[in-house]
Every structure is written in C-alpha cells, then in structure tokens.
Amino acid sequence: MILCVSHSSRPFDQNRGSLDFLTARYGSPDRLHNLPSFEQLGAPKSNYIGNITLWDCNDITRQPPDFMMCFEGDYKIQHAIVFDGQLVVCGYTFLKIIDLQTNHVRHITDPWFQDGHTVFPGGNGEVAVSCASSDAVLVFDLQSGNLKSRMRVPEDIFGHNYDLNPDADIREHHIPNDIQLAHLNCAWQSDEGILVSGLIHGTIGLFEHDGSYHEITRGHVGCHGVRTREGLDGFYFADSCNGSLVEMSWEGRILRRFTVDSRWLHDVQWIGDNLYLFALSDHNRLELWDISMDRLVWGIDMSGFGASMQFISMSESRL
Secondary structure, eight states: OEEEEEEESSOOOTTTSSHHHHHHHHOOTTTTSSOOOGGGOOOOOOOOOEEEEEEEOTTTTTSOOEEEEEEEOSSOEEEEEEETTEEEEEESSOEEEEETTTOOEEEEOOTTOOSEEEEEEOSTTEEEEEETTTTEEEEEETTTOOEEEEEEOOHHHHOOSOOOOTTOOTTTSOOOGGGOSSOEEEEEEOSSSEEEEETTTTEEEEEOTTSOEEEEEOOOTTOEEEEOOTTOSEEEEEEGGGTEEEEEETTSOEEEEEEOSOSOEEEEEEEETTEEEEEETTTTEEEEEETTTTEEEEEEEOTTSOSEEEEEEEEOOOO
C-alpha cells in the first residue's frame, strides 16, 4: 500500500482553529447579507505552497512506513492519491496528473474549480473533487479530463450567496470563506452516493445518485475528511477542533468516538481492523492508533516536509 500525505507551508494558527473562533466567525445570521457582486470578487491571493510525500506501507501495522519520495510544489497543494500508476494532485484550481513511470504531466480544471480540497476515485475511472469556494463537487473522467457532473449544496438548506451558471469563473472571482455556503472540504464516492463534509456548519451530507442532497448530521463545526470503510455500516470523519475520530451510522447516530491530543485533527484514514491514521496538524505529526486498545502504534514527525500536515490517503496501487 502507498500512503500520500499533503504538507503546507502554512503553520497551524490555534487562535483561528479553535471551535470558539469558528463558531463566532460563521455564526452571524447576517453572514450572507449585503454581499459584493460576483463581478467585484477578485482572484485569490495566497502565499502558501505545498508538498506531497509518498510512503511504502507494507508493514504499517507494526512499524512506521518507509519514505519513498517527495513531490515539491510551487503552488498550493491540498491532497493527492495514487490511482492507476498516476499521482493525482488536487491543487487550488486544478488537478495535476503525473504518470509515475514516464513523468508525463496533465492538468484538469473547470470554471468552478476553486479552493479544491480533496480528490478521491470512484468507478469507471472517475474522480470526485471537493471545491470549497463554489461549495460544489466536480466529477471528472480522469482519462479524458471531461467534467461528468457538478453538484452544489442546496440553497434551501445552506442559504444563498451567488447565482452560479456553469460558465461562472470562480477561479477569477473567488468566493472567500466567510461568504461561502458550506465550505466543502471532502467528497468521497460511496455505494450510496457522494459523501461530503462541510466545515462551516459541521455538516455531513450525501449527494445521492440522482443528484439530490440529503443532510445526515450537522454541528461538528470544523469537520473534515468523511469516508466509508469496510465493516462499518456508516461512515467516519475527523471532528477537527476536538481532535476526534467519529464513526457514525447512516442515520446520524454516533457509534464510536476516539480522541487524540490534537487541537486540529485535519484528517483520519482507516487502515484495517481498529487501526486509524491521524493527521495531527497542530503537532505536524502522523500517528497510527489502535482505537480498540487505546494504543499508539507509532508516530512520525512531519516537520521536515512543511509547516503543517493536511490530508492523507491510502492506495492499493504499486509503483
């Protein structure tokens, strides 16, 4: 197995990452009132860049994985997966696809591809990208680069900010965090549909196969990284501000909660049985825990690759 870890030059700011701060930041009922026009919104400015590291996880249940390589970026990198022998990197406004055998590089983008957060595979060579600025999931055919579908969170649940048609270029007219509807930060393709997590309201929702949206839970403000896993009749996610892994049923009932020493748990990744990887962004440390035994198996300091960790992913692919 291959582990992908994304790293950012942006350090964790505990003053802006607390539950109190996020609740106050997004809690005003007038947050989406008196907005600037879409045409007044400019392109985003970011001073942060990122890296991706790959790790060999063949013996991950007993010892830390072996470092394989680091891809240094000159742009804002959020997440990556290894898929069919390719490294698929989710940047801020595009996917970068690197053939790991030939080093051939392709790019995929869309007018709604702004503030991309995660990329995860689905069936038939598809990948789903979560985009926070457009509050949307974009599904691409990875081979052709064609957009297959776009799904935006519904206004009857999240409110209204801008009327967006498919040609509205959010890459040039960035909708900033404070006036986004949900701040989608993960889109995971499951048998039931595409699961999404939203930071602003702490929501977990499901875009069903017909494109309709069903909200499962909310109130986990700051949450990230929703996924399904084998043996769990439901899903799991990172309750980031509380440093907790949450396993939840499809009806929204908490099945299990496991908390580590973190003020910003950016992501969690199931490995097998009761083993989970935890991305402790505030400590810049990756840890493997057996949550049934409350036992730390191992930990790795990631400060050599960036100022903080972001997302993680696991792939069965071999290089």
